[in-house]
Amino acid sequence: MTANTPLNILQHTFGYEAFRQPQQDIIDCVCQGGDALVIMPTGGGKSLCYQIPSLARSGVGIVVSPLIALMEDQVNALKELGVNAGYLNSALDLRTAQQVEQDLISGELDLLYIAPERLVQPRTLALLAQAPLALFAIDEAHCVAQWGHDFRADYLSLNILHERFPNVPRIALTATADQRTQAEIVERLSLNNAQQFISGFDRPNIQYRIQQKDKPRNQLLNFLQLEQAGNAGIVYCLSRKKVEETAAWLVTQGYDALPYHAGLPAATRQQNQMRFLRDDNVIIVATIAFGMGIDKPDVRFVVHLDMPKSVEAYYQETGRAGRDGDAATALLLYGLEDVVKLQQMMATSEGSEEFKRHEQQRLSVMLGLCEITTCRRATLLRYFGDELPHPCGNCDNCLQPADTWDASEPVRMALSCVYRSEQRFGASHVIDILRGSDNEKIRKFGHDKLSTYGIGKGLAITEWRSIFRQLVARGYLTVDPNGYGSLILTESCRPILRGEEPIELRKDKATLKAPSVRKRLLDIDEADMGLWNALRRVRKELADEHGVPPYVIFHDATLKEMIEKRPMNDSELLCISGIGDRKLEQYGGEFLEVLREYEYAQD
CATH class of the missing domain: 3.40.50.300 (P-loop containing nucleotide triphosphate hydrolases)
Structure with missing residues (x-):
């Protein structure tokens, strides 16, 4: 058994050589018993920020997650690494749930994933009071924000963790939180004294x-x-x-x-x-x-x-x-x-x-x-x-920088037509008026008698739709949600309507094409495609055998590094990112066999 330090756990359990910033600081904070709020882009390694402290500290790490459908995969992925993980949700039968609860109380588990609605039940809180706890991790913490796009009412009760277990560190994590949502997370989860780690939102890839x-x-x-x-x-x-x-x-x-x-x-x-x-x-x-x-x-x-x-x-x-x-x-x-x-x-x-x-x-x-x-x-x-x-x-x-054009005259036509049709109609009908269409609706409302009837024949329907869309986007028009999408003038359009201000709009552009994207995505030489496909095949076979997604066995990046470095033995394979002690023991032989066969075939 390796030493129970975060770096040793990272290298020997998860198979990575070094931490990314700011993982080390976050993990140190939680390992020392502090609370943390973590805002980190998707793919930035948030899960390690609570998984490693759960393994490094005594007791079990409790992970609050709203994702019942994915808990099984998350737990299976950890088990593949040799981590004792479990989950409690409504999908478990009574006997299995009781066994998980017993493992929790006896300290057999390293991590336990649990849904928020189950966590806040009195029975669950009583169970947690009997268990040795390493930490609470509140994943997808933006779900607590009542103004947010993924609000979950059950998250509002999670401040009970601070009240009932004041000495257990808590870490709240999300990839998506503007400043208002961040403040709401802090307030609703009682994280006022938590260190905040906001590592940027950019996903340059x-x-x-x-x-x-x-x-x-x-x-x-x-x-x-x-x-x-x-x-x-x-x-x-x-x-x-x-x-x-x-x-x-x-x-x-x-x-x-x-x-x-x-x-x-x-x-x-x-x-x-x-x-x-x-x-x-x-x-x-x-x-x-x-x-x-x-x-x-x-x-x-x-x-x-x-x-x-x-x-x-x-x-x-x-x-x-x-x-x-x-x-x-x-x-x-x-x-x-x-x-x-x-x-x-x-x-x-x-x-x-x-x-x-x-x-x-x-x-x-x-x-x-x-x-x-x-x-x-x-x-x-x-x-x-x-x-x-x-x-x-x-x-x-x-x-492909956008082109703009002086749209002052067509915009005045558009705004005037909305006004003269009494701001009661949506864009499609207003465009019909502008283009001089002869249809039943035009005749029914007498819009063929308007001064704006037919003045916009010089522009295509798609061009007029672009104009109206941009006028709504810029706030010169608004859409009445209670009036079947009727367009309504705003105060800000007056100077344009009077001809006192010019206006430029963007030209809608054709689809941006990205040739040779597939080659760029794979970034693998043609000569290595045979090895790439062979490694993927053995990965898929192992995944099916173990009942997990292929990426749980190894990520594509790990397979690519195998192709680049061509390891021929266990020690060389262990140097590949994403391969720890357990995965080397479980899968190393199969992948080394493929690599050796390919190497011998090239000689």
Whole structure:
């Protein structure tokens, strides 16, 4: 047994040579009995910040997680490392749950994952009072924020941990929290004396691309065919119906696509999630019900077919791509209809007026991110209080700068038409008036008699839709959520309408293409592809045998390092990142056999 120091645990249990910043400081803080608030990007190694102190301190680490469906995989991954881990949730039968509880009380467990609603039950708290406790880790801590995009009511009761167990250190962790959410986490979890570790929000390996909807299924298909052949990814949709229709359509196009939303039977959701985690090349089509805590490292793309309702939601969802640090793409397709739909959803929600106003502000910021012409990453990071000193060079606006045009005259036409049609109609009808369409609705309301009828024939429908979308984004028009998407003038449009101010708008651009993306993602020489595929095959066989996703055996980065360094014995294999003592013992022989066979074949 190795010494129980954090560095030894890191090297011998997890197989990594050194800590990343600021892991060492966080782990030292918790090991010494201090509380910590950790804001760290997805893929930055948050889990080690509570797993290692749980192993280094005496007692069991209690991990509070809202992700019942993923606890089993998380626990299985730890068991593969030789860690005594368990979980308590409603999926366990009575006998198994009782055994876990006994292991908890007797101190047999290193880590116990537990859902928040179960944790705060009196019976569970009584069990914890009998157990030796190393720490409490509150994962996905942003769920405590009542203004947040992933609010969980059960998280509001978690301050009871501080009251009942004042001497047990607590660590709250999340990848997504603006300054308001950070303050709410501190207040609601009683973390006023906690050290705060905020290590930045940038995910430089993710390419952010935002495009206007123009036959979105064709846009999605082109993206998959040209850039993502054979890759795993997530496609987000706003409605359950659209999820199912999109997944079914992708299957007809030859893709292994599965739906996921809260309306599906629990067994179907679980099965589809497991397929996504454990099989290669699967595309999951989902509502926002899917994704929090997904550990799959090789998700190469996240596509939004509808606009998220907030920057927090967008950042959280795009962050599920490229957890392994390799290149990944986040593609968002949006249109004015998304704004109308989201505003209607807000108007019919059961939230207070204050909540609805806050949601509207968040939606406006999200729409602003979609419409900016400057670096998207810089704007995204600034929202979270993080600064990027220079343009990122890895977003669509950096790679293909937007063109602008003097839209003063068409904008005046648009605003005037909204005014003359009494601010009672949505963009589609106003565009019909401007373009001089002859249809029943135009005739019914007498809009063919308006002075603005037909004055906009010189612009295409797509150009007019772009104009109205940008006017809403800039606050010159607002959409009435209670009036079927009616466009309403705001006070700020008056100088433009009077001709006192000019206005420039962005030109909608064609889809940004990224040729040779697959080669860039793999970053493997053609001569080594045979070895790469052989290593992946043995990894998949071992994963199926042990009932875990392939990445639990080894990440792609570990296989790539094997190809680069060509270890031929145990000691050389142990020097590969991600291979600790237990994994060397369990899997080393199979991988060394493949490496030796390949080496001999080259001689």
